[in-house]
Amino acid sequence: MALVRRVKEMAPAVSVIYQDGRDADYKSLEDYDSHAISLISQLYRIVKTTVVSWCNLQLVMNPDLAPIGNLTSIDCALGWLGYHILALARLNAPTLQTFSISSRFDIGICGLIRDPFGNKYVDYPCLRSLTMNNAGVPAILQRSTFEGVVPFPSLQRLAILSHYPYVDDVLFRGNRATLEILNIALYPETVAMLRKYDVFTPTSHPKLRVCTCSFMEDGPSAFNAASSYLKFALSIAPAASMRVFPGLSEFRETVQPALSILEDYTGIQVLSLPHVHLSLWKAIVLIKALPVLSDLHTWAPILGAIPQGGSEAGLPEHVRSTHSPMGKRFRCWHFECTQLDDLGGVARCMLLLALACPNFDYAAVDKDYRMPFMDEIRQQIAEPWFNLYAPRLQRLLFTDFIE
Missing domain, CATH: 3.80.10 (Leucine-rich repeat, LRR (right-handed beta-alpha superhelix))
Known part of the structure; x- marks a missing residue:
């Protein structure tokens, strides 16, 4: 020995x-x-x-x-x-x-x-x-x-x-x-068990703060739409401050309307919607409704329809005058990209959001897309309609990236 x-x-x-x-x-x-x-x-x-x-x-x-x-x-x-x-x-x-x-x-x-x-x-x-x-x-x-x-x-x-x-x-x-932390795959038989035994009630788990509920389809689905999935997942620890919803994108056309359900859960600080494209305008609605939201994780955002009577050149002033200041705790939007995503459109979304959210400084992107994204940010800031706010917007150039 x-x-x-x-x-x-x-x-x-x-x-x-x-x-x-x-x-x-x-x-x-x-x-x-x-x-x-x-x-x-x-x-x-x-x-x-x-x-x-x-x-x-x-x-x-x-x-x-x-x-x-x-x-x-x-x-x-x-x-x-x-x-x-x-x-x-x-x-x-x-x-x-x-x-x-x-x-x-x-x-x-x-x-x-x-x-x-x-x-x-x-x-x-x-x-x-x-x-x-x-x-x-x-x-x-x-x-x-x-x-x-x-x-x-x-x-x-x-x-x-x-x-x-x-x-x-x-x-x-x-x-x-x-x-305190729960990560559960919501297969149909799992959902049936949770319902049968009334495992989760509004006050049953006072320390549960991080909750990941993955939608899993195996044979007959436990949910017929994104809204029913979200409602059930949110009923598990309604006071949780970090919510992750893998599989939400599987519902496709019912996803965007269902997102309004999240607006009632005002204690959410970190919200992750994997593979879900959010429009800038939907993100603004969510950030306004969730006063302590600090981090958002989604797929690459899209600009969406320009407000009626507006123009792309007039968007910076419209967003600043209509929505600023909002989301004073919001600081970071993590997003993932593919080659099919429009980095120019993503950059516009981030710059516009920065004009509305005073503490939003981090647009966290996959490292493979960091440099082209930074190039888009610089080019956009050089445009006359963004250049007016250059000192504020240049803070996004010190963005983080996803490893």
Whole structure:
């Protein structure tokens, strides 16, 4: 155990081991002698925290290796052998704080909270973060409900990025007062479960502030239009300050009319509408309606129809005199582009918005389009109708960009 002693000598305060074996193949332990097994076991004993990030945990679960104690974090992407990672989680249930599992197959995730052999229920009193991603493969649902079971009483972050694997609300029990971040894929069966068990009410989750609700269509849709999707998603933590709506663009022609629903949720500070093109005029309406909105994430904006009786040359003065000052907390519009988007039109939108919003300084664009976008900004400012406001508009030249 000379290596273990050297580790302690070189780093006497070491308290964490991060073990990553993503590029290794442990289907067989024949390549590992008893010294390697013993070494790993000794290393685990000298620390207080162990993080395992492996695709295959046969080595970790080998009977010749002493059970890993003090395990606080598991982050695992699996192609198979999910029972190993679930067994490891159950073994360390008293200390586990974060658990993330991603798989291309159904791995029987129900085994996380129930021993498949002894039928004993397992709770995780210290777990703060739970992420499940079954890569779009429907889980084999646990048909019986976990009545009275509260497995995650301290959960603060919950991400269900695939089909919800249970028929009841077991993941949401006992953590109404602690849950702060939720990322959930709204498959039809998930929506049905949330409705059946009345999981979310206007006052049920007082700390929930970040909410991502992805529209997922798998067979019959749970929603017939963008408005019904938005209403349901907003009913999950109506006081959340950061809202993300992936999949909204799938509703196509019903998206723009439905956006008016957002105007009633005045506590939104960060709003993300992936793949949705907003017109400048719709953005102005939203910014006015959401007084604490600071960040907006969309697809490349479009100018939209010029107000009746106006002209493009007269737009700067029209926007400044009609809408300024507004959105005093609004500071950043993140947008994504493709080669098909009109960067000149996007630049006009940003410059016009800057004339209405006194603190709007950042037009955050994908790095591949940053330089051509900056060129468009400079060219537009040089035009007579924008040049009058050049000192204010030049602040956009120090724009950020999306990595």
